[in-house]
Amino acid sequence: MNLQNNTILITGGASGIGFALAQRLREAGSDVIICGRRADKLREAQDKVSGLHIYECDLAQATDRAELARQVQADFPALNVLINNAGIQNRFQLADLPPSLEAWEEQRQEIAINFEAPIHLTALLLPHLRQQPNPVVINVSSGLAFAPMAAAPIYSATKAALHSFTLSLRQQLVSVGVSVLEIVPPGVNTDLGGPGLHTWAVPVDEFADSIVARLAAGEQEIGYGTSEKIRQASRAELDARFEQINSH
Template sequence: MNITGNTILITGGGSGIGRALAEAFHKAGNQVVIAGRRETLLHEVTTANPGMEALLLDIQDKDDVAAFARQAVESFPELNVVIHNAGIMRSETVAAGDFLGTAEETIATNLLGPIRLTAALLPHLQTRPHAAIVTVSSGLAFVPLATTPSYSASKAAIHSWSMALREQLKKTSVEVIEIAPPYVQTELLGPQQAIDPAAMPLAEFIAEVMALLESAPASGEIIVERCKPLRFAAENGQIAAVFVQLNAQHG
């Protein structure tokens, strides 16, 4: 995808990777529109970045997603890129028997949300000459973290869905790109993660992602170096060993 000159919608743009991507694309010369449920956070980001826009979105609500897509296209007719970044990650204790609510909310946010929003926006995106759908999966799509089974499963599904979508849309103007983050210093699992020295600094992650996007890898996958042990564990015959190591570190 082009790094500049786009109109980009980023879900979950009020914090973490979403905010950092929004600010990076904004600085690169794009019209950026962030979306999320927390109006205060969205206002904070747009105030700090004059020219950036914001729209409210409840990604779990299918009716709101449809209405939001109509509003986004009407307000920003040049929209040509959507980055599906909104997501939740919560630990589940399966043996305790009270994990179903978390699992359902995780799937609704991380998987159904991007699918529904893509369905709503795709007719418009196909009219744009240089369009892109960007999904955000995870290194855990390839090797799961046992304490977050539904999150890991949702990201594995996003990876699979992205591959299939890329194949179906390869003869259209819509490019499909998948960004798979490693463990990054955000608050996805709580405030401690943002200062965890074992996590990749957010600024370093974003810088590497932007460089990879500019180089446009033929695979359509944006895999930073720190995520490669997870991404290629199966190909390297290391999935069992990496699974043990990962879960020993985060168990």
């Protein structure tokens, strides 16, 4: 992927991995638009990276996705790259879930944000993207797509689904000239799942430097460290990884 002269929408780009990508892609010479729910985080990101464009939206809501797509296309007709990065991670035991509709609605958000939103936003923007030079869709999945963490059962399943969807989308879009790429992060030190849960993990800048270099080199599916191994693992290796992740 050529990193210069793109117009890139990064969902969830005000923090963590999304922000680290926004910084680097902006530095490389692209126009970068980010979105998220927290206005203060969006403004903070804008203060740190000059020229960053921001939109407030809740990607769990289909109406917000449609409005975001409409606004971004109107404001940035050159939009040619979508990075589906926004995500949440909930840890829970299904056996402890109260049998109320409210409790289910809370769990359902994770499916809506992590899986529904990338599909819907891609569908909304595809007619526009495919008319631009060098159109690209990048989905951010996870090493947990390949070997799930039982403590985050919906999260892991949404990422496995997103990986599967990415393969199908890539195949479908070959004929229309849209590149479909996948970033497969390992544990990265961000606030995913809540502050402090990922302090043991890979520093976000180290991770993002490697990802951006490999995007520039033209790779389609990019992991880092453990996720680079796991995305290519055999079934026996995946079973061993599952045991390792879930043994404590």
